Amino acid sequence: MVTLEKQVDAVVIGAGAGGLFTAARLSHQGYRTLVVERLDKVGGRASTDDIDGFKVNTGAIVIEVGGITEETCKEVGARFDIREPKPPILYRIGGKDVDVTGGGWGFLLSKLSRQGAKLVKGIGAARNDSGLPEDEISTADWVSKYTKNEGVHGIFRNMCASIFAVGSEDLPARVFLTYFTRKSAFKRFGFHPEGTIGLWRALAEVVETNGGEVWLSTPVTKIVTEGQTVTAVDVTRDGSTVRVEAPIIVSDVGPAATVPLLGADNVPADYQELVKSGDRPTSMVSVNFASRERLVDVPGMLSFAKSRRLAYIANFTDLCPEMAPDGWNLYVGTSVPENPTGDFDAAAETEFLLQDLRDNIADFDDRARIINVAITRDDWPPQRAVAGFDLPHDTPFEGLWNVGDAVKEYANGGTTACAETAKLVVDKIVASHRPSVRC
Numbered sequence: 001m002v003t004l005e006k007q008v009d010a011v012v013i014g015a016g017a018g019g020l021f022t023a024a025r026l027s028h029q030g031y032r033t034l035v036v037e038r039l040d041k042v043g044g045r046a047s048t049d050d051i052d053g054f055k056v057n058t059g060a061i062v063i064e065v066g067g068i069t070e071e072t073c074k075e076v077g078a079r080f081d082i083r084e085p086k087p088p089i090l091y092r093i094g095g096k097d098v099d100v101t102g103g104g105w106g107f108l109l110s111k112l113s114r115q116g117a118k119l120v121k122g123i124g125a126a127r128n129d130s131g132l133p134e135d136e137i138s139t140a141d142w143v144s145k146y147t148k149n150e151g152v153h154g155i156f157r158n159m160c161a162s163i164f165a166v167g168s169e170d171l172p173a174r175v176f177l178t179y180f181t182r183k184s185a186f187k188r189f190g191f192h193p194e195g196t197i198g199l200w201r202a203l204a205e206v207v208e209t210n211g212g213e214v215w216l217s218t219p220v221t222k223i224v225t226e227g228q229t230v231t232a233v234d235v236t237r238d239g240s241t242v243r244v245e246a247p248i249i250v251s252d253v254g255p256a257a258t259v260p261l262l263g264a265d266n267v268p269a270d271y272q273e274l275v276k277s278g279d280r281p282t283s284m285v286s287v288n289f290a291s292r293e294r295l296v297d298v299p300g301m302l303s304f305a306k307s308r309r310l311a312y313i314a315n316f317t318d319l320c321p322e323m324a325p326d327g328w329n330l331y332v333g334t335s336v337p338e339n340p341t342g343d344f345d346a347a348a349e350t351e352f353l354l355q356d357l358r359d360n361i362a363d364f365d366d367r368a369r370i371i372n373v374a375i376t377r378d379d380w381p382p383q384r385a386v387a388g389f390d391l392p393h394d395t396p397f398e399g400l401w402n403v404g405d406a407v408k409e410y411a412n413g414g415t416t417a418c419a420e421t422a423k424l425v426v427d428k429i430v431a432s433h434r435p436s437v438r439c
Contacts, residue, residue, distance in 0.1 A: 123177065165283070190300075191316055282386060284335065286375075
């Protein structure tokens, strides 16, 4: 039995990054907004768990500073309590941790190879459309045109892993170069003292302050349509099925999960094929670990020119001691498996990562306490689509849009991409639908 609970201007399905950026923008624009989330906390795949007093991030670990994420928070009035490490990242090259702040690509690559100047010239050429490589060539193959140096390839591989959650063999060079020559390129970022969930809590507060609601532990079971127009959602709340009517529905659960909510029989076949072709989730392996003594002498992140799999180590507690019990340091080491968009041996990939941690942290097994090992993949991935192969925000249904990292703009990734999709979709909504429901 379905009961009609309420009518609102907009329903946002999913309280992940894209959903909350969208809901905060909509509520700020005067739309009475309801966010429905099946989990018992906000943040989705970029949230935070409390494990024995440690605030362990479950996905995204850093938040961009100075870009669209911070701009969104300022615009809607959300707290932006991000602490920025300086330098943000060091690179371990030949056993030394190198700060390339201010030196750019030339300084970084000069530490690795005599062919660095040629590669820098290739990167510079990509600043013009004529200098971008064709879509088919991978980042690894593009780098190989300039050098076979293993350290250079390691840096590029681990940059791809850190930002796009795939290896350099899987990411189009055109995407990589567009990101680093045209986009913000994540030059500034930081940590939240509550863990990443702190930012999502701040956005949820904005929604509620503006008269909206966030319903946790409330899975959506159906998106209701009349012809090619969405009209409502059915949710399970406190054991009952509740129908919420709204002319606007925004899905943050990814197009592949949205189609079943619509009912496959109701969705045009060509759109289903499009969604199927773009459903290419990536994978990552993370080891969260802690210690009484400081294990990594960096204030933010450490990336590697040489590793089996390890892309980076992040040090949280230099800037955010609140993330761990008194006297403890908290870190994460993260890798991308060899086949990040397909099947892989999770146990073997975890062991590769642990071996890298042992190689880079003296007496790791004795000095570090492993909090947990997290493997994100399949229907709970770090990215729902490989960058460069994303789906559109629009759908065949009037009033229905997608946001999040399955529909991100070209050459973007992570929570920054979610903030960007939220702005684009809300701008479309404002242009076509006005708020109609008042408290």
